[in-house]
Amino acid sequence: MNSELAIEVTDITKRFGRFVAVDRVSFQVRRGEVFGFLGPNGSGKSTTIRMLCGILLPTAGTGRVAGFDVARQPERVRENIGYMSQKFSLYEELTVQENLDFFAGIYGLAGPGGAARREEVMALGGLASYRNVLARDLPGGLRQRLALASAILHRPSVLFLDEPTAGVDPISRRQFWDLIRAMAAAGTAVLVTTHYMDEAEHCHALAFIYQGRLIATGPPARLKAGLQGSLVEVEVEPGQLLPALTVLQTHPLAREAAMFGAALHVTVDSSEAIPTLQASLTARGIAARRVETIVPSLEDVFVSLVTREVGA
C-alpha cells in the first residue's frame, strides 16, 4: 500500500441494468490533494463517489480508499471517510448543536474529547452563534458549512464532497473553499465535484468525466496547456450569433467552434488563421466586433475534450 495515496481507483464500473453509469474509471488522489471531479449532469460523478463511500457496490474494478478496499472492507472505509452528499443531508428539525451531537454519537465521539472536537468544528464553520438554531432555518451557506462540519467531526483522512457549493452565494462559496484548502493543507485528501469552473481552478488536480468515462485528468494548468492550437474568441452582434456559429463550424481552418456565453470560441491551428476567419464572416455579411486569441479557460478545455469525444 502506498501511504501517500488516499484514493486509488482502477477501472471502476457501475451498471444499472444495461445502463453503464460509470465506465472503467481510474484515477488516484494523494494525501493533502484537492481533486476536482467535473462533468455535465448525469455523467456519473455522484455514482463514482457513492461507490467509493461504500454506499453502492461497484459492478467491476476496484477502489481503495484510505488503504481499504471499498467492496471488501466497506466498514473500514466508512470509519476513515467524511461524506457530504449532493442532497442536504442533515436533520432539519434538529438544531445545529443537536445535529453535531448526533453525528458525534454515531462516530463514537461522546465524552469530553468529543465535546471539545464539536466546539472546534463549530468554530471552524463559524457556527457557534447559531448553535440553537434549527437546521431548517439556516441560510444556504451555513447549512453547507454545518454539513461539512458534521462530515469532518471524526477527522477523516479522506473527504468526499458532492457538489458542496450548489446554490450557495459567491461569498459563502469562497469561505467554503478556504475551509477545503485548509483541510487539504493539513493532510486530508479531498474529492470534490462541482459545476462551477472557477472552483475547479482551485483544485490541485482535475478529472473530466463524460457519459461515465474519464476523458482527461491532470492539474488545471497542464489540461489547459494540453489544448492543442490556439483559442480565438469571436464577438458579433447578438442577433448574428447563430449564423456566425454555422460559418465557423464549417470553416476549413477551424477545428472546433462553440458558443461561449455571448461570444464564440474557435480552436485553430495557429493565430495566423484570424484574418481568414474574419474575411469569411464579412463575406456572409457578419460584422465581427472582435476577433482575438485568448488564454483558454477550463471550460474551453472541457468543451474541446467533449467535442473530440463526440466526434471520435
Added chain:
Amino acid sequence: MSSRIWPIMRKEFLEIWRDPRNLGFVLVMPVLMLLLYGYGISSDVKWVPLAVYDRDGRSPARELVRRFTSTEYFVVTAQVGSLREFRRAIDTGQAKVGLVIPEDFSQNLAAGRPAPIQFVVDGSDSNTASIAVGNIAAIGKSTELTPRDLRPQILVAPKLETPVPIELRTWVWYNPELKSSNFLIPGLTAVILMMLAAMLTSLTVAREWERGTMEGLIASPLRPHELMIGKILPYVVIGLVDVVFILLVAVFLFRVPMRGSLTLLMISSTIFLLGGLGIGLFISAATKSVQVAFQLSTLATMLPALLLSGFFYPIENMPPILQAITYLVPARYFLVVIRGIFLKGVGLAVFWKELVFLSVFAVFMLVASSAKFRKRLE
C-alpha cells in the same frame, strides 16, 4: 447495547417532539380512532325489526322466539306463514332480520340432535347487519337450550349431561349483557396498535431516504442493526404509552371490564408492537417514498387486522381459504390474548400459544427486514 443506538433514539425522539404533526399522529390519533370507531360501531343496535317464520309452532320454538324478543335487541314486526311472505317482509324493509324455525326443530331438540335454525340478515346496512349478527350469535349462545332449561313436560332429553345445541356457531362468553363495546374495544386496540406501529416505522425510515439523510448514515460506521434498533425502540415506548391511553379510554369511557393482569397486557402488547414495527421496517426496505410507505403500511396492517382477525367477521364463518390466511394475521392471535385479559381475566395458561406465535412473528419480521435492509445497499 451499542453506544451508537442511543444517539439515534435521542434524535428520533427529538424529531417526533419537534414536529407537532408527529405528536398528533402518535398520541392523539389512536385515542381519536378509538373514540370514533368505538362510538360509531359500538352504539348498540337495538330494536332491530325481526320477521319470524315459525314452521314448527310447538312450545320450544315459541320459547326460542321469546328468548330473542325478550332482549331489547329484537322486536318482532312480522309473523309470517309462508316463505313468500317472509321474503317480502325482508325485501320491503319491514324486517331487517328474519328467523326461520324448521318443522322438526322441537323433535330434534327432544332427540338431542343438533337443531338448526336459520337467520336471514338484510346486509344492505352492513353496520347494523354485522352487529345484529353478533347479537344473534350472542343470544344463540345463551339460548343453548340445556334440558334443564326446558320445562320437563315439553321435552325429555335422552342424556341429561349434554346440552342440546342450537346450530349457531358464534358464541359470546363472559359478556352476558351483550355490550358490543366490550367486544369491540379490545379488537379495535389490536387494529390501532398494529397500524400505528407499522406506519410509524415505515414512515421514519422512508423519510430518511426521501430527505437524503440515509446516504449519510450508510456512509457512516453505523451498522444496519444499530440503525434499526435505534429506530424501533422509541416507537415501542410510544406504542406502550398509546396502550395506556387506550386502556384508560376503554375502562373509564367505554366501561370495558379489565379483569386480567396489567403486566401481562403490557408484555403482550410489546410483543405485538414489535411485530408491527417489523412489518413497518420491512415495508420501508421496499420503498423510499413516504407516501408509498404510508399506503403500504395501512394496506398491510389495517385491512387484515380489521377483516381477517375475527374482529368484524367470525373466522368460523369464513370460506376455508380465508380461514387459512387468518393464521398468518398477528392480530388474530393478539385478539385472543387481549380479549382474554380484558374480558376473562385469564393468563398465560390459556393463550401461551398465541404469545409464542406473536413472538416468532416479531423475531421473523425483524430479522427479515434487517436482511432486506442490508441487501438494499446493493
